[in-house]
Amino acid sequence: MSEFDLRTFLPYLLNQAAEETSLGFSRVYKDRYGMLRTEWRVLFHLGRYGDMTAAEIGRRAKMHKTKISRAVAALEAKRFVTRREDSADRRRETLTLSAQGRRAFDDLVVVAEAHDTRLTANLSAGERAVLIDCLQRLAGFGKGVEPAIDGYKQDEYQ
Amino acid sequence: MSEFDLRTFLPYLLNQAAEETSLGFSRVYKDRYGMLRTEWRVLFHLGRYGDMTAAEIGRRAKMHKTKISRAVAALEAKRFVTRREDSADRRRETLTLSAQGRRAFDDLVVVAEAHDTRLTANLSAGERAVLIDCLQRLAGFGKGVEPAIDGYKQDEYQ
DNA sequence: TCTTGTTGGTTACAAATACAACCATTACCC
DNA sequence: GGGTAATGGTTGTATTTGTAACCAACAAGA
Numbered sequence: 001m002s003e004f005d006l007r008t009f010l011p012y013l014l015n016q017a018a019e020e021t022s023l024g025f026s027r028v029y030k031d032r033y034g035m036l037r038t039e040w041r042v043l044f045h046l047g048r049y050g051d052m053t054a055a056e057i058g059r060r061a062k063m064h065k066t067k068i069s070r071a072v073a074a075l076e077a078k079r080f081v082t083r084r085e086d087s088a089d090r091r092r093e094t095l096t097l098s099a100q101g102r103r104a105f106d107d108l109v110v111v112a113e114a115h116d117t118r119l120t121a122n123l124s125a126g127e128r129a130v131l132i133d134c135l136q137r138l139a140g141f142g143k144g145v146e147p148a149i150d151g152y153k154q155d156e157y158q
Numbered sequence: 159m160s161e162f163d164l165r166t167f168l169p170y171l172l173n174q175a176a177e178e179t180s181l182g183f184s185r186v187y188k189d190r191y192g193m194l195r196t197e198w199r200v201l202f203h204l205g206r207y208g209d210m211t212a213a214e215i216g217r218r219a220k221m222h223k224t225k226i227s228r229a230v231a232a233l234e235a236k237r238f239v240t241r242r243e244d245s246a247d248r249r250r251e252t253l254t255l256s257a258q259g260r261r262a263f264d265d266l267v268v269v270a271e272a273h274d275t276r277l278t279a280n281l282s283a284g285e286r287a288v289l290i291d292c293l294q295r296l297a298g299f300g301k302g303v304e305p306a307i308d309g310y311k312q313d314e315y316q
Numbered sequence: 317t318c319t320t321g322t323t324g325g326t327t328a329c330a331a332a333t334a335c336a337a338c339c340a341t342t343a344c345c346c
Numbered sequence: 347g348g349g350t351a352a353t354g355g356t357t358g359t360a361t362t363t364g365t366a367a368c369c370a371a372c373a374a375g376a
């Protein structure tokens with residue numbers, strides 16, 4: 001029988017840790033605002049990094065454009081987001097948080113920060129630094145926006 | 159504007175890292191054997207930890223029993239897994255890999271090991287050790303099987 | 317033994333996701 | 347300018363997943 005152990009296999013371990021750590025937070029945005037994961041991601045991008053188009057969110061968050069399209073539609077229905085057509089390029093629509101959307105964002109940021117603090121409470125400062133650094137490298141952050149690989153278009157994740 | 163940054167928020171970062179690192183491997187089990195993530199997880203549990211029932215896999219892998227039920231049905235249809243009814247308790251069925259299932263497992267283990275090696279190639283031994291340790295703690299590993307929390311039954315994950 | 321509860325497992329239906337196709341607009345280039 | 351490709355975004359349909367309900371078998375206590 002092989003030495004191979006699932007408990008040190010990164011894709012498995014990362015998925016388990018991701019699910020476990022996401023649970024508490026997802027319960028909040030779900031119960032409090034009826035949001036899905038895709039929706040809070042879009043909300044957070046707009047709230048934290050400012051107005052941008054759906055395509056730009058897609059590149060930053062590595063979400064497929066259909067997910068974004070539906071998340072934006074849902075956020076719009078909740079009156080959290082508004083669209084403004086770009087007059088220079090009529091394909092593009094810039095997305096903005098409404099006042100209500102910003103209130104939800106501000107509220108959820110507090111929850112997220114508290115949740116994150118709780119999650120890292122058992123880690124030393126050094127451990128946390130290494131963890132974040134490794135995860136960012138594994139996630140491909142800090143490479144700007146990924147170069148296209150294997151014939152994938154940048155835009156066409158998932 | 160808040161200081162909060164998605165790029166250090168663990169639930170987000172872990173999800174991104176998990177997706178990114180899972181991609182290469184999932185392509186293999188999908189293309190080569192038409193498996194889903196749930197299916198390779200079941201296959202790996204049986205291949206690595208020996209015969210067990212669906213419920214036991216569920217406890218170990220924190221997968222909901224419906225996911226397991228369907229994954230097992232799919233693996234059975236592919237002739238990778240067989241069931242054997244427990245004569246002492248006729249509710250339980252012990253699952254076993256067929257010879258064909260074991261070949262698939264052996265093949266995928268090699269792929270998984272190579273993939274994991276590639277993923278950690280840029281990490282120092284120390285970084286890797288810290289990473290694995292932190293992830294196992296975040297994932298709740300090593301606590302045996304989780305105590306019930308908040309009125310969740312052990313069995314009823316997700 | 318009855319009856320109430322738990323466990324192992326499947327099924328049905330709703331919600332969410334992936335994937336491909338599509339439309340409109342803009343960019344490139346002959 | 348006109349054809350071809352690329353980009354931004356939406357929609358339709360097939361797969362997957364989540365959730366609840368269900369059935370059968372066992373457990374425990376009155």
